[in-house]
Amino acid sequence: MASKLSAAFRALAFGLVALFAASSLPALAQQPTSVNPTAQSVKEEQLLQALKPGAPVAGRISIPDKQAANLIQPGRDWRAFNQETLPRLGAYSLIGIAILLAVFYMMRGKIRIDSGLSGMKILRFGALDRFTHWLTATSFIVLAITGINVTFGKIVLAPVMGPEAFAAWAGFAKLVHNYVGFAFMAGVLLTFLIWVKDNIPSAVDVQWFAAGGGLIGKGHPPAKRFNGGQKIIFWSVVVGGFLLSLSGWHLLFPTAESIEHVQWQATLHGTTSFVMIAIIIAHIYIGSVGMEGAFDAMGSGEVDLNWAKEHHSLWVEDVMKGKRPAGHAAPQPAE
Amino acid sequence: MARMKFLCDADRCIECNACVTACKNEHEVPWGINRRRVVTINDGKPGERSVSMACMHCTDAPCASVCPVSCFYTTADAVVLHSKDLCIGCGYCFYACPFGAPQYPKTSNFGSRGKMDKCTYCAGGPEADGSQAELDKYGRNRLAEGKLPLCAEMCSTKALLAGDGDIIAQIYKERVAKRGYGSGAWGWKVAYKETVAL
Ligand code: HEM
Ligand code: SF4
Ligand code: SF4
Numbered sequence: 102m103a104s105k106l107s108a109a110f111r112a113l114a115f116g117l118v119a120l121f122a123a124s125s126l127p128a129l130a131q132q133p134t135s136v137n138p139t140a141q142s143v144k145e146e147q148l149l150q151a152l153k154p155g156a157p158v159a160g161r162i163s164i165p166d167k168q169a170a171n172l173i174q175p176g177r178d179w180r181a182f183n184q185e186t187l188p189r190l191g192a193y194s195l196i197g198i199a200i201l202l203a204v205f206y207m208m209r210g211k212i213r214i215d216s217g218l219s220g221m222k223i224l225r226f227g228a229l230d231r232f233t234h235w236l237t238a239t240s241f242i243v244l245a246i247t248g249i250n251v252t253f254g255k256i257v258l259a260p261v262m263g264p265e266a267f268a269a270w271a272g273f274a275k276l277v278h279n280y281v282g283f284a285f286m287a288g289v290l291l292t293f294l295i296w297v298k299d300n301i302p303s304a305v306d307v308q309w310f311a312a313g314g315g316l317i318g319k320g321h322p323p324a325k326r327f328n329g330g331q332k333i334i335f336w337s338v339v340v341g342g343f344l345l346s347l348s349g350w351h352l353l354f355p356t357a358e359s360i361e362h363v364q365w366q367a368t369l370h371g372t373t374s375f376v377m378i379a380i381i382i383a384h385i386y387i388g389s390v391g392m393e394g395a396f397d398a399m400g401s402g403e404v405d406l407n408w409a410k411e412h413h414s415l416w417v418e419d420v421m422k423g424k425r426p427a428g429h430a431a432p433q434p435a436e
Numbered sequence: 437m438a439r440m441k442f443l444c445d446a447d448r449c450i451e452c453n454a455c456v457t458a459c460k461n462e463h464e465v466p467w468g469i470n471r472r473r474v475v476t477i478n479d480g481k482p483g484e485r486s487v488s489m490a491c492m493h494c495t496d497a498p499c500a501s502v503c504p505v506s507c508f509y510t511t512a513d514a515v516v517l518h519s520k521d522l523c524i525g526c527g528y529c530f531y532a533c534p535f536g537a538p539q540y541p542k543t544s545n546f547g548s549r550g551k552m553d554k555c556t557y558c559a560g561g562p563e564a565d566g567s568q569a570e571l572d573k574y575g576r577n578r579l580a581e582g583k584l585p586l587c588a589e590m591c592s593t594k595a596l597l598a599g600d601g602d603i604i605a606q607i608y609k610e611r612v613a614k615r616g617y618g619s620g621a622w623g624w625k626v627a628y629k630e631t632v633a634l
Contacts, residue, residue: 145620160477160487163453164470171536172475172489173623180498180532251504251526259506268505268522275524355527356540363531 145173157360168356179364183371191252191375198379202386209316212392214408222403223420233295234399237288237338240281244345245378247278252371282349289342292335299326300335305415316387326416334384341377344369438600439514440557441628442588443608444488446619448595451476451486455587455596459490462558462586463575469539471555472587485619488587488596491516491537491555492627499529499538513579515557520573525549534626557598558585605632 145158157171226234250258250271259267306329312322314330322328327335348370355363388395394408409417419425451474459465459472472490493516500508500516507522508529518529527549530538541550560577563570570577578586588598597604605621612618612634621632 145622145625158477160475161479162473162475163451164456164473166468166470166473169470169473169536170475172477172487173626174534174536177498177532177534180501183502183528183532251528255504255506264506264522268507268524271505272524275526352527355530360531360536367528367531 168359171360174360179368182368187368187371187375188252188256190372191249194375194379195382198382202383202391205316206386206391211390212316214394214405215321215411216407218394218405219407221406223406223409223417224402225398225404225409226402228402229295231399231402233288233291236284237292237342240285240288241377241381243281244278244285245374245381247274247281248374249378250274251278279353282346282353285342286346289339289346292342293339296327296335297339300332302329302332305329306332321411321414323414324412324416325419326413328412330387334380337377337380341373341380344373345377348373439602440493440599441514441601441604441624442490442492442585443597443604443621443624443632445595445597445608445611446477446485446487446622447615447617448593449474449486449488450593450595452592454590454592455488458586458590459555462578463556465553465575466541469541469553471537471539471553487622488591489535489623490587491533491557492535492623493555493557494534494627495629498532498534502528502532504528509562511559513557513559515559515579517556517559517561517574518552518554519562520551520553521562523551525551535623558583601628608632609634 157174159171162170251274254267254271254274258270262270303325305323305325309322309324309329312320314322314328316330348366351358351363351366352370388399394405395412397404397408406417453474456470456472456474460470463471465471472488474486474488476484476486478484493514495514497508497510497516499518500506500510503518503523504526505522505524507519508516509518510516525540527538527540529552530536530540537554538552539554540552556574556577558576558578560566560570560580561574563573565577565580576586578584583589585598588596597607608618608621609632618634620634624631
């Protein structure tokens with residue numbers, strides 16, 4: 102902030118010196134008898150031009166609110182983003198993913214367990230795994246609904262509910278969004294900590310993708326605890342969740358920093374949220390209607406052995422050989 | 437109907453802050469909120485100028501556009517007002533405003549900004565003109581009494597002009613023509629997409 106301000110001052114000073122030099126040359130030649138105030142008058146136009154585009158015209162202020170020292174912040178870019186680009190991006194991503202999944206479901210149907218149910222269960226996700234998953238998942242859904250309300254509520258809900266009822270709901274949704282954000286941050290952090298070691302990309306993933314993964318290909322390419330597709334979801338949640346948390350945090354305290362910075366954070370937050378919502382809808386699809394037996398992993402934590410063998414063959418082998426414990430049942434000593 | 441505007445003649449403003457004080461007092465604006473402020477450009481350097489700034493009551497106002505609960509409205513005098521009953525204190529109008537006009541009372545430690553407050557052009561809010569409810573939420577409604585904003589009325593050097601845009605632009609133009617210089621109608625291009633030709 103301080104350096105930005107001093108840079109702005111330097112730019113101002115530079116513009117002024119140039120201005121002063123230009124206008125005082127003829128005056129010097131004439132030996133002025135009276136003071137010519139025009140020579141030093143600072144013009145808004147010149148200030149705006151001397152600054153880099155989008156930077157505010159700032160000065161000194163005698164009230165404690167230092168942000169009020171910004172006089173003019175030119176440009177209405179963020180408004181255009183917020184009212185045109187973001188709703189368009191949101192609508193395209195939501196409608197797009199819905200169409201994509203519907204088409205996929207019609208073509209591929211529910212992915213069955215090829216060898217049928219074995220009747221034997223294997224523990225896939227222990228209590229800590231499932232707690233982490235559902236903490237992140239429920240908070241994400243609540244944040245997505247209350248967040249989408251900020252973007253689309255006034256277009257979709259307000260005409261139906263009327264302005265007063267909609268404002269009451271939006272006020273409630275805003276509070277929920279602001280507080281549940283912290284649960285989501287905790288969820289993303291836990292997700293990263295407990296699963297990162299099983300999500301490092303490896304050569305197995307390359308073969309898995311080359312064979313068309315579990316969705317497009319016919320067979321079942323081998324995979325460890327998490328297959329290539331799941332690793333993509335993992336890293337999207339970690340990176341996307343981090344960006345949402347970071348930008349969301351800044352939006353909670355908007356008066357603490359410069360306005361360009363806040364606009365930037367709001368842009369990042371809105372964009373990331375719609376990308377993430379589309380990814381997570383696809384994730385929910387595969388974990389429920391899209392694939393037989395998948396939901397159990399995060400439901401009871403135990404999956405059918407045949408399902409596990411088909412989708413995570415290498416992981417089953419490791420568990421069977423006792424190389425690793427199933428799930429995250431108990432805390433383990435550092436390896 | 438008139439198209440109300442503000443114009444600060446920066447070559448006259450002496451940074452006395454009388455407009456700021458008058459506004460705070462007239463509307464009993466709470467501590468920490470300033471509907472109007474004076475910013476000094478090039479402080480202590482040649483060409484120093486002070487500009488009194490508040491909500492400019494923009495044409496096609498950005499705040500109104502981004503508000504997620506659409507609580508802004510523009511009066512017949514082109515004054516941009518909002519409803520504190522509908523406002524949820526989300527902060528978006530503050531992100532969008534080119535002049536940093538929207539302010540928020542701190543109601544708790546985080547997340548819950550209070551309802552937005554800004555300059556009303558001394559024109560109150562959606563409540564009945566001159567009612568107690570209007571006074572409590574938005575301050576005095578001088579416009580309904582046929583008076584202009586107090587900041588401009590109080591201005592000791594008549595730097596700050598308020599009134600119909602065409603008339604105050606004319607006054608400013610005459611001043612500039614007479615004294616031979618003028619630093620321009622600050623904020624007009626951004627707020628009204630037009631400026632005073634000098
Ligand atoms: C991680 C913690 C998060 C925090 C602290 C946070 C905070 C915020 C804040 C302060 C706003 C401004 C509006 C308001 O006050 O309600 C906002 C808007 C929004 N948030 Fe979040 N948020 C978080 C996570 C998320 C997540 C996970 C999603 C979606 C999946 C999301 C989606 C949105 C959307 C769509 C908007 C509206 C964007 C716009 O229309 O400009 N947020 N968020
Ligand atoms: S100055 Fe700011 S608050 Fe006032 S009308 Fe313009 S955008 Fe809205
Ligand atoms: S703070 Fe209030 S007035 Fe401003 S955009 Fe949010 S709801 Fe609208």
